Amino acid sequence: MTSTLRWTSTDLESMPDDGKRYEIIDGELYVSKQPSWHHQHTCFRIAKELDSWNDKTGAGQINLAPGLIFAEDDDVAPDVVWLSNERLTHTLADDGKLHAAPELIIEVLSPGRANEKRDRDAKLKLYSRRGVSEYWIIDWQRQQIEVYRRRDLALHLLATLQAGDTLETPLLPGFSCSLITLFEQVPR
Numbered sequence: 774m775t776s777t778l779r780w781t782s783t784d785l786e787s788m789p790d791d792g793k794r795y796e797i798i799d800g801e802l803y804v805s806k807q808p809s810w811h812h813q814h815t816c817f818r819i820a821k822e823l824d825s826w827n828d829k830t831g832a833g834q835i836n837l838a839p840g841l842i843f844a845e846d847d848d849v850a851p852d853v854v855w856l857s858n859e860r861l862t863h864t865l866a867d868d869g870k871l872h873a874a875p876e877l878i879i880e881v882l883s884p885g886r887a888n889e890k891r892d893r894d895a896k897l898k899l900y901s902r903r904g905v906s907e908y909w910i911i912d913w914q915r916q917q918i919e920v921y922r923r924r925d926l927a928l929h930l931l932a933t934l935q936a937g938d939t940l941e942t943p944l945l946p947g948f949s950c951s952l953i954t955l956f957e958q959v960p961r
Contacts, residue, residue: 781845798895800846813877815881815913816852826948833857840870845904853879874904881911901928
């Protein structure tokens with residue numbers, strides 16, 4: 774009989790505070806380097822757009838890289854999340870971490886095949902399985918956004934938006950973001 778090591782949230786607590794991001798998906802440990810300027814700038818820009826819409830509606834809250842613990846072996850830190858006020862009251866625990874799915878999760882791709890595979894495969898499956906309503910993958914290098922929306926109990930690719938497109942969603946009525954504006958300070 775062989776046994777496979779399954780990482781847990783307890784293991785994350787013993788990781789060094791070295792600027793790297795440690796996440797666990799289905800018991801597998803993922804380690805990524807400190808994000809680049811362009812990655813973080815893109816996170817900031819999309820969060821700013823969401824926050825501007827949210828200030829007008831008061832519908833929920835946005836946060837950057839919060840801890841999200843679905844289970845002991847599913848413990849991640851998405852780049853950006855949005856939760857309705859109602860869901861936030863049921864999701865945010867006393868430890869300051871989220872313990873259920875936000876309605877919207879956004880991941881900004883970091884360079885490298887392993888990072889891209891984590892966001893496009895492992896995290897897509899995790900977020901689909903755990904009930905996220907929408908998942909946006911932002912590729913700042915290609916200046917595009919993939920929009921995944923829940924349908925038939927899973928997340929499905931709805932659209933791949935390019936630089937000339939506008940991002941809108943029924944999840945956030947009245948929200949609108951021009952991709953040209955979003956990426957205007959990001960080099961191609």
